[in-house]
Amino acid sequence: MIISAQLIDLFERNIYPAELEIDAGKIVEVRKVAHVPEGAGYLLPGFVDAHVHIESSMLPPTEFARLAVVHGTIATVSDPHEIANVLGVEGVEYMLHNARNTPFQFCFGAPSCVPATCFETAGAILDAAAVDGLLAREDIGYLSEVMNFPGVLNADPDMLTKIAAAQRLGKPVDGHAPGLRGADAERYFAAGIQTDHECFSYEEGLGKARLGVKILIREGSAAKNFEALWPLLLEFPNQIMFCSDDKHPDDLIHGHINQLVVRALEKGCPLFDVLRAACLHPVEHYRIGTGLLRPGDRADFIRISDLETFQVLETWLAGECVARQGKSLLPHQAVDTPNQFLASHRQPEDFEWQTQSSAGAIRVIGVDDGEIVTRSIEGIAPIREGRLCADPASDLLKMQW
Numbered sequence: 001m002i003i004s005a006q007l008i009d010l011f012e013r014n015i016y017p018a019e020l021e022i023d024a025g026k027i028v029e030v031r032k033v034a035h036v037p038e039g040a041g042y043l044l045p046g047f048v049d050a051h052v053h054i055e056s057s058m059l060p061p062t063e064f065a066r067l068a069v070v071h072g073t074i075a076t077v078s079d080p081h082e083i084a085n086v087l088g089v090e091g092v093e094y095m096l097h098n099a100r101n102t103p104f105q106f107c108f109g110a111p112s113c114v115p116a117t118c119f120e121t122a123g124a125i126l127d128a129a130a131v132d133g134l135l136a137r138e139d140i141g142y143l144s145e146v147m148n149f150p151g152v153l154n155a156d157p158d159m160l161t162k163i164a165a166a167q168r169l170g171k172p173v174d175g176h177a178p179g180l181r182g183a184d185a186e187r188y189f190a191a192g193i194q195t196d197h198e199c200f201s202y203e204e205g206l207g208k209a210r211l212g213v214k215i216l217i218r219e220g221s222a223a224k225n226f227e228a229l230w231p232l233l234l235e236f237p238n239q240i241m242f243c244s245d246d247k248h249p250d251d252l253i254h255g256h257i258n259q260l261v262v263r264a265l266e267k268g269c270p271l272f273d274v275l276r277a278a279c280l281h282p283v284e285h286y287r288i289g290t291g292l293l294r295p296g297d298r299a300d301f302i303r304i305s306d307l308e309t310f311q312v313l314e315t316w317l318a319g320e321c322v323a324r325q326g327k328s329l330l331p332h333q334a335v336d337t338p339n340q341f342l343a344s345h346r347q348p349e350d351f352e353w354q355t356q357s358s359a360g361a362i363r364v365i366g367v368d369d370g371e372i373v374t375r376s377i378e379g380i381a382p383i384r385e386g387r388l389c390a391d392p393a394s395d396l397l398k399m400q401w
């Protein structure tokens with residue numbers, strides 16, 4: 001099979017008319033040609049979400065892939081942390097098993113912090129032995145976000161053993177250190193942690209980038225840091241990737257990493273730096289098996305309309321067209337669920353609680369739009385018959401457990 005279009009060569013930083021010869025799912029040859037048909041568009045390696053919890057899409061990996069390929073995404077780096085918190089290793093195995101049914105590439109990590117803190121009542125604990133067992137598997141690509149940064153700074157033996165296991169196996173170690181700066185940041189990353197996707201200000205990102213940390217610019221359904229962090233792409237183009245962290249289904253249906261590419265170009269970032277961040281850096285850092293348009297590579301690529309709107313015309317995986325003109329061509333697949341979600345019915349009274357106080361002053365977890373970092377603030381809750389009540393009018397709600 002021959003595919004022709006303008007080819008965007010991310011290695012040579014060059015664009016030229018080319019023909020791809022594809023056989024048995026691989027690129028046999030890339031030939032420069034004199035011209036290509038009008039409207040053939042541009043070919044480039046597909047987009048990669050460098051950090052996303054598939055579980056946040058409320059979909060199993062096969063269905064996530066069906067939606068993501070429409071936007072030119074061909075791979076993700078994914079921490080199965082959420083399902084591991086519910087089901088432990090069995091949950092991770094479910095994700096790995098389901099992902100085998102799609103040509104989309106999921107690079108799954110071994111969750112490093114299940115539960116995230118000892119204050120959580122998680123459904124499972126992944127200790128150093130369990131993480132070691134996961135890391136040894138060929139289908140586990142890295143140690144995922146080391147959220148327990150106090151554990152790293154205080155040399156917690158369990159945490160350090162997990163990091164050492166990844167290093168012994170030559171697998172990358174992902175960071176997660178919101179707000180960490182100065183000497184603490186230096187010590188945290190010196191422990192062998194290579195990335196961070198939690199920067200929420202430019203200064204924080206700058207400090208970490210100067211330590212040589214690879215910065216994942218995150219823009220997802222929960223946290224939105226693109227506006228704060230995009231200038232880092234100008235200063236540290238070789239250390240940047242894009243990620244969503246959490247992508248809810250109603251967002252995923254509208255777009256994915258392709259949206260960040262367009263926004264970065266609109267800010268004036270150089271084309272090749274943007275595309276290398278979106279397509280190349282995650283594949284190299286995590287050693288994902290997706291093709292990068294070189295002879296011998298798996299035939300994974302996308303065709304876009306032009307270099308301004310970046311409309312995704314086609315997405316190809318292993319030599320098959322899996323999305324065309326906004327429609328996914330990947331089949332729906334039956335889903336076997338690994339567990340059941342059982343919840344008892346709740347009454348409004350369940351969301352009230354007894355108090356001796358008459359003032360109703362309470363501590364509240366303050367949440368800001370577009371941020372996942374919370375604040376401790378004070379609020380006044382209405383009191384009815386000796387019970388503190390939620391007050392939706394002032395956005396004061398009670399968490400139920």
Ligand SMILES: [Zn+2]
Nearest residue numbers: 051053145245
């Ligand atoms: Zn995350």
